[in-house]
Amino acid sequence: MELHVLDIAIFIAYVALLISIAWWISRRGHQGPRDTQDYFLANKALPWWAIGASLIASNISAEQIIGMSGSGYALGLAIASYEWMAALTLLLVGKFLLPIFLKNQIYTMPQYLQQRYDNRVKTIMAVFWLAVYVFVNLTAVLWLGGLAINTVTGIDWLIGMVFLATFSVAYSLYGGLKAVAYTDIIQVVLLVFGGLLLSYLALDAVSGGNGALKGFITLSAELPGHFDMILSKDNPQYINLPGISVLVGGMWIMNISYWGFNQYIIQRALAAKSLAEAQKGIAFAAYLKLLMPLIVVLPGIAAVMLFPNLDAPDQAYPSMISLMPVGLKGLVFAALVAAIVSSLASMTNSVSTIFTMDIYKHLRPHQTQTHYVRTGRLVSLSALLTALLVAQPLLGQFDQAFQYIQEFTGFFTPGIVVIFLIGMFWKNASSNGALSAALGSAAFSIALRVWWPELPFVDRVGLVFLLCLGLAVGVSLLFKGATQDESIDISHVSFSTGRSFNVATVGCIIILIALYATWW
Template sequence: MKLEMLDTSIFIAYVVGLLIIALWISRNEKAEGRNTEDYFLASKSLPWWAIGASLIASNISAEQIIGMSGSGYALGLAIASYEWMAAITLIIVGKYLLPIFLKNGIFTMPQYLEQRFDSRVKTTLALFWIAVYIFVNLTAVLWLGGLAIQTVAGVDWMFGMIFLAVFSIAYSLYGGLKAVAYTDILQVVLLVFGGLLLSYLALVEVSDGQGFIAGFSVLTHELPGHFDMILSPDNENYMNLPGISVLVGGLWVMNISYWGFNQYIIQRALAAKDLKEAQKGIAFAAYLKLLMPVIVVLPGIAAVILYPQLTSPDQAYPSMMELMPVGIKGLVFAALVAAIVSSLASMTNSISTIFTMDIYRPLQPNKSQNHYVHIGRIATLVALGLALITAQPLLGQFDQAFQYIQEFTGVFTPGITVIFLMGMFWKRTTSQGALSAAIGSAIFSFALKFTFPDLPFMDRIGLVFLLCLALTVVVSILTASKEGDESSNQSVSLDEVSFATDRGFNLAAIGCVIILTFFYVTWW
């Protein structure tokens, strides 16, 4: 498939327009002076609508659009649990986790761990996150993005990856988080519009022109198994989504870790003007998450009927773009690229933040603010360079990239979740207890994987979480007297942290629960 001249012109106009907006934002920032708070936390001035839009733009990328659409092709609507359960998770994060982080005025997640525990825990987790962001997240986004550009525009995947990397640098390297967050607003509008339009056209095509409602009826009638939200043990995809575990098991651990303790996600909320503004942004993002399966999963299900002979599920979304008329195809292609470069910019900004603030600054503590910003930019370039080199070797052999990412990160997710939750809500947690959770997570995960190979990875995550929880309690009790640090630091104290939320946030939370209940009851 190739883009027509009109499609290419629209796409070029989008690229140029985004760069102009980003440079304008960056020039305004330059007039105010540049320090680490300006560059890494957007001067702590983001409004709720920018926070919510940027959260979704950072989250929805190639591995979400292409990977989750591919999973929709392979196993159906059940994969939407990742999106819908995330909406509830965001509400929980907004009410119980954000107040603690904002009260402590942190830049990064490792910084909180240093306040709560010590530099060993901070450095261990900082190095881990940098490695995962570069060799799992960045590589996945670049690889799937390159394949999408090759499928849609006919450009070689390597040149596609280079274009995405250069484009993300062009609009984010100078302006930092503020340029990323405000351009994300445009990205999300384009993403939602393009995604909804593609879903609409797909349903119309499925129904042979009878309308999108008729098309949805055709899908539910022809592919009833693709609309089972809770998979039974005899389902061939049960290993990926093990039945009721998506509601009460390991998916909660994964979601809380991703939305609550993931730097490139939570960094937007840390940059809020105040707690109330951050919570409104979180609630806004939760409702956008409810919409995401319509945009990313539904086209994949429709592709089962329209393109039944695909050699790889991850070809579903790019192939569906053939339905687009000339002109609109360029717009939807721009939406896909918008999601990709937004996530690249967000990830590289967070990598540079963690490296600069948690690794480099403690080694060089007396440098100027401009020096640290400069180091952050160098870290961005190095991270993207490494990801470009390793993307194809790491991900080129996998069929469903989204499931691969979940499986890999699931090895460490339980330990990270235990470290933060215990550190925040149990005063007796020690540094040794935290480190034991980090190490134990990998050991328990690999032990269960090889001992019980038929255990679904989501159930394995739940079990590893419980084992790490028990290990942390035992080790903390045994080492409390040795560390002798009165529950580490004052940051553990919740006495001055208010978990009260206003009426608007509470109504949003109730509405989210009602909508999700309806979804699961309808497609149980």
């Protein structure tokens, strides 16, 4: 499949427009050299709509669009639990976690760990997150993005990866988080419009041109197993999504870790004008998450009927783009690239924030603000170059990259969640207890992976969380050690939320109940 000249023109116009707007936003209202608050936290002035849009643009990338569509092709609607449970998780983060972070006025997640525990915990977790962002997240986004460009245009995947990295640098490196967050509004509009249009055309094609509703009915009738939200034990994909555990087990741990303690996600909320504004943005993002399966999972299911003989599930979404007419194909391709580059920009900005503020500034504490901003830009470039070099060797052999990412990060997320939750809500938690949870998470996960391989990884995450929690509590009580707690006492933190946030939460719960009741 190749793009028509009109499609290419539309795509080039999109690239030029986005870069121009990003540079205009970066320079608008700005005088003199940038400081770290301006570059890394958009001067703490983001409105709710920019926060919500940027949260989704940062989250929805190649690993979601390509990877989750591939999982939709392989196992069906059940993969949507990652999206729908995330909506509720976002609201919990907005109510219980975000007030603590904003009260402590932090730049990064490692900075909070230093305030609550000590420099050892901060440094270990900072190095861990840098490694994961570069060698898992950035590599996955670049690799899947390169494959998508190759499938849609025929351009070599390596050239596609280089283009994505260059595009990301062109619009985000100068302006930092402010440029990323405000241009994400354009990205999300394009992503949602293009995704919904592709889903409509996919369903219409399934019905033979008789409309999307008829197509959905046909799809449900022809592929009933692909519309089971709760998989039974005899389902061959049970190992990936183990039944009721997706509602009450380890998926909660993974979602809380991702949406609550993941720097490149939570950084948008940390840059809000106020707590109320951040909570509105999170509620907006939650409702966008409810919509995402229609955009990223449904096309993958439709591809089972339209392209039944794909070599790999991750080819489903790029193949579906061939359904688009000339002109709109370029628009949907632009939406796909928009999702990819927005995540790349967000990840590299967060890598530079953590490295600069948590590691480099500690080693060289008396440099100018301009020096730290320049360092952050160099780190962003270095992270992208590293990811370009290692992407194919690390991910080239996997058919479902989304599942690989979830399983790999599942080794560490239980310990991360334990470290933060006991640090926030249990005053006796110690640095030694936090370190034991971090080390125990990897050790327990690897041991269970080796000695109990048939245990679904979602269940393993839940079990390791309980083991790490017990270990951290035990070590904290027996070997308290030195803990320098400079964080805000939560008795001074208000967890009350406004009426609009509360109404949004109730509405989200009702929608989720209806969805799971329909496709139980």
